[in-house]
Amino acid sequence: MKMGEAGKEVNLGILGLGGRGTGQTMLLASMPDVHIRAVFDPYPDRVENALKKLNDAVSYPVCGAESAQSLIERGDIDAVIIMSDWETHIDLAVRAMKAGKHAAMEVGGACSTEECRDLVQTSKATGKGCMLLENCCYGEVEMTLLNMVRQGVFGELVHCQGGYEHDLRDEIGNGDLKRHYRQHNFLHRCGELYPTHELGPIFKYLNIGHGNRMVSLVSMASKAAGLHAWLEKNRAGTPLVDLHFNEGDIVNTIIKCAGGETILLTHDCTLPRPYSRGGRIQGTKGIWMEDNRSIHLDGITPQRKEDWSHSWESDEKYMEEYRPQLWKDYREYGMRGGHGGMDYLALRAFLEAVQQDTPFPIDVYDTAALMVITALSEQSIANGSMPVAIPDFTDGKWMLKKDEAVGPYRL
Amino acid sequence: MKMGEAGKEVNLGILGLGGRGTGQTMLLASMPDVHIRAVFDPYPDRVENALKKLNDAVSYPVCGAESAQSLIERGDIDAVIIMSDWETHIDLAVRAMKAGKHAAMEVGGACSTEECRDLVQTSKATGKGCMLLENCCYGEVEMTLLNMVRQGVFGELVHCQGGYEHDLRDEIGNGDLKRHYRQHNFLHRCGELYPTHELGPIFKYLNIGHGNRMVSLVSMASKAAGLHAWLEKNRAGTPLVDLHFNEGDIVNTIIKCAGGETILLTHDCTLPRPYSRGGRIQGTKGIWMEDNRSIHLDGITPQRKEDWSHSWESDEKYMEEYRPQLWKDYREYGMRGGHGGMDYLALRAFLEAVQQDTPFPIDVYDTAALMVITALSEQSIANGSMPVAIPDFTDGKWMLKKDEAVGPYRL
Numbered sequence: 001m002k003m004g005e006a007g008k009e010v011n012l013g014i015l016g017l018g019g020r021g022t023g024q025t026m027l028l029a030s031m032p033d034v035h036i037r038a039v040f041d042p043y044p045d046r047v048e049n050a051l052k053k054l055n056d057a058v059s060y061p062v063c064g065a066e067s068a069q070s071l072i073e074r075g076d077i078d079a080v081i082i083m084s085d086w087e088t089h090i091d092l093a094v095r096a097m098k099a100g101k102h103a104a105m106e107v108g109g110a111c112s113t114e115e116c117r118d119l120v121q122t123s124k125a126t127g128k129g130c131m132l133l134e135n136c137c138y139g140e141v142e143m144t145l146l147n148m149v150r151q152g153v154f155g156e157l158v159h160c161q162g163g164y165e166h167d168l169r170d171e172i173g174n175g176d177l178k179r180h181y182r183q184h185n186f187l188h189r190c191g192e193l194y195p196t197h198e199l200g201p202i203f204k205y206l207n208i209g210h211g212n213r214m215v216s217l218v219s220m221a222s223k224a225a226g227l228h229a230w231l232e233k234n235r236a237g238t239p240l241v242d243l244h245f246n247e248g249d250i251v252n253t254i255i256k257c258a259g260g261e262t263i264l265l266t267h268d269c270t271l272p273r274p275y276s277r278g279g280r281i282q283g284t285k286g287i288w289m290e291d292n293r294s295i296h297l298d299g300i301t302p303q304r305k306e307d308w309s310h311s312w313e314s315d316e317k318y319m320e321e322y323r324p325q326l327w328k329d330y331r332e333y334g335m336r337g338g339h340g341g342m343d344y345l346a347l348r349a350f351l352e353a354v355q356q357d358t359p360f361p362i363d364v365y366d367t368a369a370l371m372v373i374t375a376l377s378e379q380s381i382a383n384g385s386m387p388v389a390i391p392d393f394t395d396g397k398w399m400l401k402k403d404e405a406v407g408p409y410r411l
Numbered sequence: 412m413k414m415g416e417a418g419k420e421v422n423l424g425i426l427g428l429g430g431r432g433t434g435q436t437m438l439l440a441s442m443p444d445v446h447i448r449a450v451f452d453p454y455p456d457r458v459e460n461a462l463k464k465l466n467d468a469v470s471y472p473v474c475g476a477e478s479a480q481s482l483i484e485r486g487d488i489d490a491v492i493i494m495s496d497w498e499t500h501i502d503l504a505v506r507a508m509k510a511g512k513h514a515a516m517e518v519g520g521a522c523s524t525e526e527c528r529d530l531v532q533t534s535k536a537t538g539k540g541c542m543l544l545e546n547c548c549y550g551e552v553e554m555t556l557l558n559m560v561r562q563g564v565f566g567e568l569v570h571c572q573g574g575y576e577h578d579l580r581d582e583i584g585n586g587d588l589k590r591h592y593r594q595h596n597f598l599h600r601c602g603e604l605y606p607t608h609e610l611g612p613i614f615k616y617l618n619i620g621h622g623n624r625m626v627s628l629v630s631m632a633s634k635a636a637g638l639h640a641w642l643e644k645n646r647a648g649t650p651l652v653d654l655h656f657n658e659g660d661i662v663n664t665i666i667k668c669a670g671g672e673t674i675l676l677t678h679d680c681t682l683p684r685p686y687s688r689g690g691r692i693q694g695t696k697g698i699w700m701e702d703n704r705s706i707h708l709d710g711i712t713p714q715r716k717e718d719w720s721h722s723w724e725s726d727e728k729y730m731e732e733y734r735p736q737l738w739k740d741y742r743e744y745g746m747r748g749g750h751g752g753m754d755y756l757a758l759r760a761f762l763e764a765v766q767q768d769t770p771f772p773i774d775v776y777d778t779a780a781l782m783v784i785t786a787l788s789e790q791s792i793a794n795g796s797m798p799v800a801i802p803d804f805t806d807g808k809w810m811l812k813k814d815e816a817v818g819p820y821r822l
Contacts, residue, residue, distance in 0.1 A: 155640060156636050156640065158633050158634060158636050158637065158660045158661060158682060159633050159660065159661040159679075159682075166720070167720070167721060216795065216796065218629040218631060218665070218796045218798075220629060220665040220667055220673055221673070222569050222570050222671060222672055222673040223569060223670070223671025223672065225567050225569050225671070225695050226569065226695050229566060229567065229695035229696075230695075248673075249569045249570065249693075250569060250570040250673055250693065252665050252673065252675055254629070254631040254663050254665070254796070256631055256796070259634070260633060260634025260636070260659075261633055261634065262631055262632070262633040262659075262661055262663065264663055268570075268693075271569060271570075271693050271694070271695065271698065272695075272696065272697055272698065272707060272708070272709035272721065273693070273698045273707055273721060274707050274718065274720050274721045274722060274723050275719075275720030275721070282660075282661065282679075282682050282684070283682070284636050284637050284640035284641075284682065284683075285640075285683065286683055287682065287683065287684045289702065291700065291702050291703055292702055292703045296683060296684055296685055297683070298683035307685065308686075309577070309578070309685050309686030310578055310683065310684060310685045310686070311685060312685050384627065384798050385627065385629045385665070385667070385798040386797065386798060387629070387795050387796040387797060
């Protein structure tokens with residue numbers, strides 16, 4: 001199917017209409033082969049706002065469902081898009097699959113290993129799929145790097161790292177208590193709350209699920225000082241200043257893979273800083289680093305006279321040279337949607353697999369393994385940074401299992 | 412004492428005449444108040460080479476000692492400078508202090524917690540001091556950052572990181588088996604073998620030993636693939652290719668401090684990459700990062716229109732504004748010696764404390780706590796990244812102990 005071409009109609013139910021949910025809903029509504037049948041959110045004002053926007057955008061009627069369950073059980077939908085609070089994602093996806101619907105979830109981490117196992121077992125039992133809408137897997141930089149990794153540019157991979165390094169003090173420390181998932185999660189939990197933006201692409205670089213898997217992790221949290229300092233300065237005299245946040249400002253997690261590779265993740269959301277996903281790829285032939293958008297390839301990168309050690313070079317020409325087909329087509333078609341266009345690609349990857357009844361490029365095993373990192377990092381921190389074994393949700397199939405996704409959205 | 416002014420004569424014995432030892436010896440020989448009485452190295456060719464160079468440089472005779480112990484026991488020396496293999500540093504320093512000499516050690520990590528305790532106890536029992544010659548504590552950038560930290564530029568510190576990220580494949584993978592400490596250490600050990608270049612300055616930022624201490628760590632190593640790949644390409648057909656190196660290419664270590672701060676260390680010496688000490692300082696008011704030589708200060712750094720998130724700014728003007736007095740004086744006097752001039756400052760810090768009989772700015776407690784990280788990281792890795800408690804070599808004195816160092820080299 002050519003990019004932008006309408007496929008078979010996909011009928012959707014939408015759960016979760018906060019800022020992100022509404023934005024993604026409107027992007028879905030713009031697709032000619034998508035029919036949004038019903039939406040739901042526990043806050044009536046959000047539903048009202050979304051329905052108003054949808055009525056302006058589409059020519060068909062959209063229903064406001066009475067509950068999440070009544071939406072899930074509708075007979076006129078093929079799939080449910082879940083964009084609610086992090087801690088409700090898996091429960092809703094399980095219920096959707098049990099009701100015979102495919103499930104797509106916005107990103108977020110799991111709260112227990114058991115719910116991740118439940119997600120996988122439900123998918124196996126029902127034959128319905130579940131895909132984490134990890135948009136960063138479809139980022140242009142990330143897909144270009146994946147192409148470089150697969151072509152052996154970095155040699156044998158040894159170490160990858162990434163982070164969610166995003167100053168969210170303003171969002172978390174606002175007055176609208178309990179309505180934003182980040183606020184109650186940061187108040188109550190302490191762990192790698194948001195691992196998948198960086199770990200999703202790394203999963204693919206390291207062939208996790210297909211000949212490799214993550215076997216253990218350790219996690220350590222710093223004290224939580226950033227939000228309190230920010231609130232004292234910016235919300236003095238409000239009850240927010242007295243809140244105690246459990247989430248440490250910096251949480252570092254190191255993961256060991258069966259192939260011997262290590263992965264370092266950094267969660268850094270409550271101190272002042274420019275945004276970064278802190279990407280790094282290291283192999284026997286070279287290194288790429290996001291924070292200076294540079295690369296060094298052994299024997300290839302030109303040596304600058306002024307450097308006593310090896311030199312960096314800009315990654316720009318490599319980004320051009322190794323741009324993957326999907327992104328060439330997408331640039332020609334015209335990028336749309338949020339986050340540099342990658343939101344659109346992640347949604348299309350899900351929708352076109354539903355249309356063609358093919359495996360999702362981020363399948364239920366990937367989804368469970370990505371999300372479980374949050375629960376395991378909480379366990380490690382709770383036990384003084386003890387190493388924690390990472391469950392094998394494939395029950396050994398990862399050793400020989402091929403990636404069965406097909407088509408242009410295959411990762 | 413003014414910089415460059417000769418103080419009381421200090422009589423030295425030198426242990427270890429490899430590349431580093433010889434270089435530092437010649438720097439010491441250039442100082443008018445230093446008298447090198449004797450040198451020793453187990454390899455006679457190294458002694459011969461060093462004596463030849465010394466004879467060309469100084470007007471007094473220098474003796475080649477028969478053994479390390481005979482050098483240590485000489486009646487005509489005040490202090491011993493130890494620049495031998497990493498694993499011999501502490502033993503030699505202990506023997507020196509027992510023989511009534513102060514000890515200075517080139518950097519390197521410890522092999523056991525017990526030898527670190529022995530170092531501290533020997534210093535207490537003999538009244539002799541021991542200083543790790545951690546030159547990076549005297550780096551211009553590091554001292555400027557220390558000044559910024561102390562002036563509250565970053566607010567309350569939350570997280571620091573650093574690394575020894577240095578492609579040493581050429582050095583470690585050479586044919587001169589067993590004569591370079593790195594080669595046998597990389598063959599046999601697996602851990603954070605070289606933590607002090609980055610951890611030394613961080614120690615000072617975080618007031619370790621004076622109101623703060625490191626309480627636990629976890630360490631994880633990747634596989635070792637870099638040297639083998641390099642040897643296959645560059646030393647094909649030699650016995651080196653069949654060597655199995657224990658040291659993982661990337662070793663990450665996370666340390667928790669009593670004050671709630673975390674420290675991330677990276678050891679990265681056997682993959683291709685430009686040199687970096689990977690420094691990062693994060694506090695409630697800002698961040699500094701070495702890899703892009705940039706800073707972001709909350710509400711101070713100008714926002715660039717093209718950035719959707721906070722902006723970085725170059726650290727250049729801050730390096731100017733917060734340059735500490737020692738470096739102002741040093742630039743005026745004229746920088747000398749290796750590693751951007753900091754070798755000279757570290758040696759003078761030791762020598763002038765000996766001359767004036769004052770505490771070392773990097774004292775025996777600092778030295779033990781910095782070096783023990785290596786042994787503890789090996790333990791953590793050996794036990795599957797288990798958290799390891801970091802010994803308190805001060806036996807509780809760290810809570811109230813003031814830094815008693817004085818003069819321009821105080822850190």
